[in-house]
Amino acid sequence: MQACLFYLFAALTLLCGVLVIANPFTRNPVTSAMFLVLTIVSMAGLFVLLHAFFLAAVQILVYAGAVMVLFLFVIMLLDLKEEERRKIKAGAGLLGVAAAGSIALVMLAVIRRSGVGAGLAAPSVEGSTLELGKKLFTDYALPFELISLVLLVAMIGTVLLSKKDLK
């Protein structure tokens, strides 16, 4: 059952990932964004299979909820009609596939040869909110406060960049 669900979610994640970058029917960024939402949701399914329940919820809330809505807002704010007519150069496409494919081959070979994951104890860790929260507010209290500073800086930066007369 778990294995079936894993293969289902993995296939869904990869399929939607392909459709984000290379949709054969349309070049519209809105379609890409929608498939990115599907990728993220099916990846949240993988998180649930890994017993990372809190992260699955955060993934859907923050990524599929906030980040992708922001993306869609910006895409619809900009008028991108003329972008769709442009062609991808075939040579550049082939070279890109060759580069990404060779990196994938190297990494897959490393995973296969190193035998990573063999001989580990049976997984028993649960990503429950309680344990995660305890760790977050004890061991990781300082990074947690610092990350709020990052958010503040990002907010100020966004406000500054959105000013009309940007110098």
Next chain:
Amino acid sequence: MTPVGLQHYLVVSVLLFCLGLLGVLVRRNVLVIYMSLELMLNAANLALVAFSRFNNNLNGQIIVFFIITVAASEVAVGLALIVALYRRRHTTHVEDLTALKN
């Protein structure tokens, strides 16, 4: 059917990462390039959660939590940059952005 182990998740993560890389290399629209970056970040998240689960160590999930936060702020700033760029140059096409060439 063999039980799903760490390697399975890592393979999915690698494939997803390379899909994102391919998108960055091939696509010419800044917004789609940005989405491909998100894909790569998500692939890293998946690898971290898988390692965390199979090594019985919760720290990986904490790092993913931080990565998601940083990614959210990065998206906000990046999209503000794209909007500012579009306001000035009226394009989101990377091949039109050659002001630093020559």
